[in-house]
Amino acid sequence: MALATKKDMSWVKWVHEIYMKTCRNIWDHCPPQDSSWYWKKLNGLKEKMNKLLTKERMMRLQFPDVGDIDCCLCALATPENQQHLFGECNWIGEVRGSLSRWAGIPIPAKNVEDCMRWIKNRQWRQFRKELAAALYGALIYYAWQARNWRVYRGLNVDTRFITTQIQKEIRERVSLFIGSRKARRCQVLIQRISN
Ligand SMILES: [Zn+2]
Numbered sequence: 001m002a003l004a005t006k007k008d009m010s011w012v013k014w015v016h017e018i019y020m021k022t023c024r025n026i027w028d029h030c031p032p033q034d035s036s037w038y039w040k041k042l043n044g045l046k047e048k049m050n051k052l053l054t055k056e057r058m059m060r061l062q063f064p065d066v067g068d069i070d071c072c073l074c075a076l077a078t079p080e081n082q083q084h085l086f087g088e089c090n091w092i093g094e095v096r097g098s099l100s101r102w103a104g105i106p107i108p109a110k111n112v113e114d115c116m117r118w119i120k121n122r123q124w125r126q127f128r129k130e131l132a133a134a135l136y137g138a139l140i141y142y143a144w145q146a147r148n149w150r151v152y153r154g155l156n157v158d159t160r161f162i163t164t165q166i167q168k169e170i171r172e173r174v175s176l177f178i179g180s181r182k183a184r185r186c187q188v189l190i191q192r193i194s195n
Contacts, residue, residue: 052144053082072150073143082111085143092143094159099139099166103193105132112140127186131193134173138166167193 071080073091078084086092087109100107105128108118119132142165146157174193177183183190 053080053085071147073147080147085147086115086140087111089143091146091159092139095142095163095166096139098159098163099135102163102167103131103135103170104189105135107132107136107139112136125182125186127182128189131170131174131189134170135166138169142166 069080070077071084071089073085074089076084076088076090078088093109096107096109108115110118115136116133119129119136122129122132124132142157142162146162149155149157171193174183174190178190
């Protein structure tokens with residue numbers, strides 16, 4: 001399906017843009033207080049992902065040969081929606097669990113809105129919150145990409161491969177900020193993820 005593939009590419013690009021923008025903002029801005037700027041950015045993700053999924057569902061219903069609209073990343077035969085894809089799905093669950101253990105930062109199995117609220121309400125240092133938000137942003141981005149690769153290219157994306165990829169990206173980002181004041185307050189955390 002040429003149409004789907006073309007659209008798929010633009011969606012991937014679009015999600016990628018959100019992810020990159022979000023992450024850039026997370027690491028570049030230095031707000032004087034916890035002004036929840038990263039929270040606002042990521043909060044917009046919820047509606048955007050909802051729109052994407054709705055659009056996608058409508059398009060796939062017009063082309064029944066594409067298949068059903070259950071989640072394609074796990075064997076649960078559960079409808080593909082944000083709550084499932086970014087929360088309960090086994091695929092994202094595996095990546096989330098590995099990243100959580102690696103960084104020593106809990107990431108709840110919740111949709112975008114609930115997860116961001118959860119992070120925001122932690123009594124954590126700013127750097128830890130930003131790291132949690134970056135990890136979650138990466139999870140959303142790669143889950144969406146894995147889902148598109150499965151739907152349009154028939155590819156199974158290995159969760160260990162994605163975990164390693166996210167760790168690499170996070171390490172690179174953190175290495176740019178190692179000397180900053182807020183990072184110096186979280187040396188243990190930085191050492192943990194730098195190894
Ligand atoms: Zn699933």
